[in-house]
Amino acid sequence: MLLYIDINDACGLKCPTCPKGVRAFPNTSKKMSLTMFSNIVQKGRYDGAYQVGLFNWVEPFLITNLHEYTNIVKMYGLRCEVASTLAVPKIPNLIACLASVDMLWHTVSGHSQSIYDVNHVGGKVSDVFRHMDTIAEAKREGRIQTDVLVRYLKYDYNEHEIGAFKDEATSRGFRFEVLIGTGHPVRMKCDADQETKIASALAAFTSSPIYQRPGTVCPLIFEHVAVNADGDVYTCSALGYHQALRIGSYLDLTREEILYRRYNHPYCNSCNWTRRLATDRENDLLAEAMAARTGRPVAQRTARLSDPDTPSYKDEKGYYLPKDGHRAW
């Protein structure tokens, strides 16, 4: 299981395809304390996390002491990943932070400023390239070993710049992949009023399964646990931090109770995220969650919540398909 922790609650960009970008949940000045973060990572390890990802909906490099948080993850012996646009004018402790980061996911959507800005609204490619240079130099000099993966979000208007960005990435020693974007920054913007959409879906709840065939599960229930800057866990990593999707305080709830509440969240019945067959381990975990709920002892607690993520599929051009299994355009 990957524990996704958003330490802060802000992103400087306004990507129209992202709920945070359209401010479906607002930017605030919240920041998780180092003590709470440490307690969450410690509990995550006990609960079967093998990795902590300091990302979900925010820009982690807006936190000037991010290296103190990544150091804590390594102190607990867990793999640490960070995701960023690198479209931040100044990142004071970039290399100090990456020294304790196993992998950096770097997301872009264009090589020229005019194309980049269509989705990554408000970002400057000059800032992005400057930080890429700094990281490449530190890797060359052996100061960091971070595996850098540049992920190019492809839409219909930016395919012609893939090659140029691939050259920028590979010439610096970074990996490169193309992911078909979800939504569209011009024609299919993310709805800023997600609260209303969620409320309507919950009001229309039916107990008959709509998308979940017997024997299948949504992989996100097992593969990720998303925690926000308040230390609260939410239904999943694919939706924002909306009150109706709040499960409770991560530190106050057992792993079994968190799984029970997430698995049974009524919103899931209206969500068409592609399901897959449940693994034996996941069936065991659900049985443990139910046993804990009904007050029966859990004799042998399953050690891990899941194996690594479900593999993504590629199209005929070698571009990764969106994780939810649906192409929007």
Ligand code: SF4
């Ligand atoms: S079914 Fe949808 S809402 Fe539920 S966990 Fe999966 S992606 Fe999230």
